[in-house]
Amino acid sequence: xxxxxxxxxxxxxxxxxxxxxxxxxxxxxxxxxxxxxxxxxxxxxxxxxxxxxxxxxxxxxxxxxxxxxxxxxxxxxxxxxxxxxxxxxxxxxxxxxxxxxxxxxxxxxxxxxxxxxxxxxxxxxxxxxxxxxxxxxxxxxxxxxxxxxxxxxxxxxxxxxxxxxxxxxxxxxxxxxxxxxxxxxxxxxxxxxxxxxxxxxxxxxxxxxxxxxxxxxxxxxxxxxxxxxxxxxxxxxxxxxxxxx
Numbered sequence: 001x002x003x004x005x006x007x008x009x010x011x012x013x014x015x016x017x018x019x020x021x022x023x024x025x026x027x028x029x030x031x032x033x034x035x036x037x038x039x040x041x042x043x044x045x046x047x048x049x050x051x052x053x054x055x056x057x058x059x060x061x062x063x064x065x066x067x068x069x070x071x072x073x074x075x076x077x078x079x080x081x082x083x084x085x086x087x088x089x090x091x092x093x094x095x096x097x098x099x100x101x102x103x104x105x106x107x108x109x110x111x112x113x114x115x116x117x118x119x120x121x122x123x124x125x126x127x128x129x130x131x132x133x134x135x136x137x138x139x140x141x142x143x144x145x146x147x148x149x150x151x152x153x154x155x156x157x158x159x160x161x162x163x164x165x166x167x168x169x170x171x172x173x174x175x176x177x178x179x180x181x182x183x184x185x186x187x188x189x190x191x192x193x194x195x196x197x198x199x200x201x202x203x204x205x206x207x208x209x210x211x212x213x214x215x216x217x218x219x220x221x222x223x224x225x226x227x228x229x230x231x232x233x234x235x236x237x238x239x240x241x242x243x244x245x
């Protein structure tokens with residue numbers, strides 16, 4: 001239970017009180033619960049959408065759901081996306097890019113990236129029909145946080161030190177596979193074969209994205225994990241709209 005609560009505390013702003021834990025071991029073991037935290041986020045988003053759908057038009061509702069999703073996570077993954085974009089768009093050498101990614105200042109490229117991402121999410125949410133929008137809201141956070149397990153399992157960490165390095169361990173590949181089997185069953189149950197095709201498409205694109213990042217940075221970082229989550233979420237919405245409507 002402690003490991004799940006650590007994952008919940010790290011990935012969301014849901015208040016759960018103080019947790020007593022062994023820093024290294026619990027951080028490592030908490031990673032396997034990331035998709036479960038994503039499922040909780042998805043359930044909250046589905047609940048909010050279902051309730052507010054009685055009172056708000058679809059365009060306004062899409063904006064409100066976006067705001068709620070940011071409030072739940074505290075914008076943590078958006079921050080990672082912004083830092084990643086600032087580093088990559090600087091077109092400097094690896095060490096300088098990593099240094100820029102640690103800088104708390106925000107660059108113009110990252111602002112545009114977040115604006116484009118949020119506009120895309122808004123348009124996709126507003127375009128999805130019922131019940132597919134509810135299915136998408138449920139599955140999107142699960143699959144995106146599963147992709148972090150993928151990223152931790154198959155690519156090295158780019159920094160010698162860093163918060164993200166606390167979470168790394170050889171056992172993550174097993175957790176990635178076990179969570180993946182559960183996710184594939186859930187997706188197939190809710191969406192059939194087309195949903196599975198969407199998940200595989202998402203997986204391939206994130207794999208390619210991580211390869212690009214690794215060529216640039218010699219590995220991944222905590223910021224790029226956040227970027228992976230944001231990329232995966234918008235991709236999932238796009239693929240579900242394309243395949244499910």
